[in-house]
Amino acid sequence: MTASRAGIFWLEFDPATGNNLLRKVSGGASHPVTGPEFGIRSEVNGYGGGALCAGPDALFAVAASGQQIHRIDPRTGASYALTRDRDASFGGLVWDDGHHRVLAVRESTGCQQLVAIQGDNNVLRLHESEDFYSAPALSASGTRIAWVCWSLPDMPWVSSVLWAADVDVDGALVGARCLPTPTGGSVQQPVFDGEELHVLSDHEGWWQPWQVSITTGQPRWTRLDATAADQASAPWQLGERHHWPLGQGGWARVRYVCGSGELWLTRSAESPPVRVAADYTDFRHLMAFNDELYCIARSASRLDSVLAVNPETGHARTLAGGETPFPDTPIVTPETFRVPPSANVREEVSGFLYPPVEGRSENTPPPLILIAHGGPTSTAWPVFNPQVQFWCHHGFAVAEVNYRGSAGFGRDFRLALAGCWGQADVEDMERVADYLVARGRGDATRLFIQGRSSGGYTVLMAMTRSQRFRAGASLFGVSDPAHLREVTHRFESGYLDWLLGPPDDFPGRWQARTPVLQAHRIRRPMIFFQGGQDRVVVPEQTRAMVKVLEQSGQAVELWWFEDEGHGFRQRRNQIALLENLLAFYRRCSQKCDDGG
Numbered sequence: 001m002t003a004s005r006a007g008i009f010w011l012e013f014d015p016a017t018g019n020n021l022l023r024k025v026s027g028g029a030s031h032p033v034t035g036p037e038f039g040i041r042s043e044v045n046g047y048g049g050g051a052l053c054a055g056p057d058a059l060f061a062v063a064a065s066g067q068q069i070h071r072i073d074p075r076t077g078a079s080y081a082l083t084r085d086r087d088a089s090f091g092g093l094v095w096d097d098g099h100h101r102v103l104a105v106r107e108s109t110g111c112q113q114l115v116a117i118q119g120d121n122n123v124l125r126l127h128e129s130e131d132f133y134s135a136p137a138l139s140a141s142g143t144r145i146a147w148v149c150w151s152l153p154d155m156p157w158v159s160s161v162l163w164a165a166d167v168d169v170d171g172a173l174v175g176a177r178c179l180p181t182p183t184g185g186s187v188q189q190p191v192f193d194g195e196e197l198h199v200l201s202d203h204e205g206w207w208q209p210w211q212v213s214i215t216t217g218q219p220r221w222t223r224l225d226a227t228a229a230d231q232a233s234a235p236w237q238l239g240e241r242h243h244w245p246l247g248q249g250g251w252a253r254v255r256y257v258c259g260s261g262e263l264w265l266t267r268s269a270e271s272p273p274v275r276v277a278a279d280y281t282d283f284r285h286l287m288a289f290n291d292e293l294y295c296i297a298r299s300a301s302r303l304d305s306v307l308a309v310n311p312e313t314g315h316a317r318t319l320a321g322g323e324t325p326f327p328d329t330p331i332v333t334p335e336t337f338r339v340p341p342s343a344n345v346r347e348e349v350s351g352f353l354y355p356p357v358e359g360r361s362e363n364t365p366p367p368l369i370l371i372a373h374g375g376p377t378s379t380a381w382p383v384f385n386p387q388v389q390f391w392c393h394h395g396f397a398v399a400e401v402n403y404r405g406s407a408g409f410g411r412d413f414r415l416a417l418a419g420c421w422g423q424a425d426v427e428d429m430e431r432v433a434d435y436l437v438a439r440g441r442g443d444a445t446r447l448f449i450q451g452r453s454s455g456g457y458t459v460l461m462a463m464t465r466s467q468r469f470r471a472g473a474s475l476f477g478v479s480d481p482a483h484l485r486e487v488t489h490r491f492e493s494g495y496l497d498w499l500l501g502p503p504d505d506f507p508g509r510w511q512a513r514t515p516v517l518q519a520h521r522i523r524r525p526m527i528f529f530q531g532g533q534d535r536v537v538v539p540e541q542t543r544a545m546v547k548v549l550e551q552s553g554q555a556v557e558l559w560w561f562e563d564e565g566h567g568f569r570q571r572r573n574q575i576a577l578l579e580n581l582l583a584f585y586r587r588c589s590q591k592c593d594d595g596g
Contacts, residue, residue, distance in 0.1 A: 001285035001296055004054035006074035008294055010306055011040055011052060018569035030320040034077045039064035042091030044107045045491035046536055050092035050135045050239025060102045062090050069117060084121050092135030092238035098142025099171040105133045105238060114147060116171060126173050135239045139192040143167050146190035146197055153494020157234045157377055162187045162199055164214055179212055179219040188235045193245035200232045202411045207232040209243055229255040234377045234407035244286040246311045252293050254283045256408035258336055258350050260382050265311055276314040281382045298383040301331045325384060330357055332392040334382040339435045347413060349428045351401040352382045353441060356392050367589055368397045368442025370429055372451035372458040376417060379408045390578055397442055403428035421499035422461040422513035433468050446470055446589055453537055454478060460515035463522045471525040471588040473581055476537050476566060479515045479545035487538055519548040525555040527584045529577055531564030557584060
């Protein structure tokens with residue numbers, strides 16, 4: 001999301017084309033800016049982010065095709081490629097008004113740099129030598145800049161470092177220096193309030209806002225909000241904004257409480273924080289412009305909304321989106337559940353339960369689908385998900401689980417998965433299954449487990465070690481971590497060693513937690529969905545798992561979508577996935593009825 005005098009701009013996913021399209025609000029109405037064929041998406045780090053920014057007279061966006069930065073006329077939508085660097089991708093775009101240029105992260109084979117695009121195809125390197133860079137932030141005067149770096153083998157939510165520099169009149173960086181936190185941690189989203197530098201850091205256990213004063217010697221870190229809550233999500237993408245200055249010491253900040261997002265405003269340095277827009281459960285891309293706060297907001301009962309919030313009154317109005325998805329059909333809203341600690345596990349685990357639509361289930365208790373989110377350092381949020389609604393309208397209950405390792409519950413909970421992937425997450429899925437069954441919210445004989453990407457790995461590991469689940473569904477899931485370690489992209493090249501421990505140090509652990517090597521333990525039906533263009537979890541992962549299951553005589557189905565990558569973007573393929581998965585679950589339920 002970005003803004004200029006030409007309007008408020010954002011990206012909107014188009015299911016018909018699978019593209020992110022550019023739209024704007026001006027004159028009180030929403031309009032397309034570019035045509036449906038012009039998709040916008042960055043592929044930096046494999047997950048992108050920061051693919052759009054606005055200058056005073058033009059927009060700048062990363063074209064999905066070619067990964068180059070295009071200059072776009074906000075009135076006509078006409079565009080041309082500002083960069084023509086075939087070997088690179090760009091992301092994390094920021095407009096530098098003082099030097100009339102675009103700042104960006106440039107990624108090419110094996111390296112990243114912080115760069116400036118100063119005119120047509122003129123890419124200047126501002127800083128390099130670090131492994132990874134996030135989107136930069138500029139002070140109001142444009143004479144100071146800050147950004148975040150991290151180094152292999154770390155992921156940015158494990159360990160990252162704040163950097164800062166001065167910017168001279170020619171736009172060069174002067175005196176670039178690292179600003180370490182008092183103790184180790186993860187920092188993200190630097191932003192300036194005037195000339196004061198602020199950042200979110202979890203070195204005290206939660207991603208909380210800190211002011212960083214740069215004087216002689218070591219920087220001085222001052223915490224601005226000690227609330228025991230993460231105020232950001234895991235930084236998988238560049239350009240996330242969960243906090244933003246409102247002027248006169250005022251701030252907008254997001255807090256995550258038991259997996260649900262809350263928007264809080266502080267109107268001045270002396271005033272207490274006030275919660276606003278309480279009907280929404282997640283907020284992204286905060287931005288202040290012309291005395292209003294703008295953001296993308298999500299809720300459990302409506303489509304994503306572009307919100308404008310008055311900082312003085314807290315009143316929120318919808319500029320675009322926010323439609324009721326099914327005007328004539330009931331929306332199932334989530335119930336928060338919490339599984340208390342036990343003698344063996346000291347952490348509470350929580351999630352969101354969606355019961356079946358009343359009258360749609362013939363069974364009491366109903367069949368229950370447990371969903372393991374991807375990442376695994378990610379989160380299940382209580383926001384509208386048409387696939388969850390699909391299951392509820394076909395008689396299933398659904399539980400989305402925030403197992404150990406999920407983001408939004410503090411640093412300790414997030415790092416609890418280190419060395420424990422395939423064990424702690426599986427234990428937590430089992431704990432949730434037992435908890436909900438004991439309370440009559442799911443049928444113990446009709447428990448299904450489903451997950452995508454790393455969630456698919458959790459599914460496979462659960463099916464190798466547990467008989468709780470009647471069947472499992474892996475959507476482009478990891479089946480061979482060791483092979484994935486050899487071919488995965490650079491961003492995640494050290495992630496698997498963190499999740500499982502280095503293979504040379506823990507060979508037995510890798511053997512025991514490799515689904516393709518443990519497939520003989522699976523005794524229940526499995527279904528797989530895979531995209532042929534997947535560059536994150538490569539297709540060979542699914543092929544190998546299916547082959548081993550077939551050779552051992554297990555019941556297995558494979559649905560292949562050659563034109564999809566990591567996540568299905570095309571409407572017809574999403575429909576096919578749901579239809580085939582529904583038929584699979586129904587067959588497995590029928591076998592249960594027949595005593596099979």
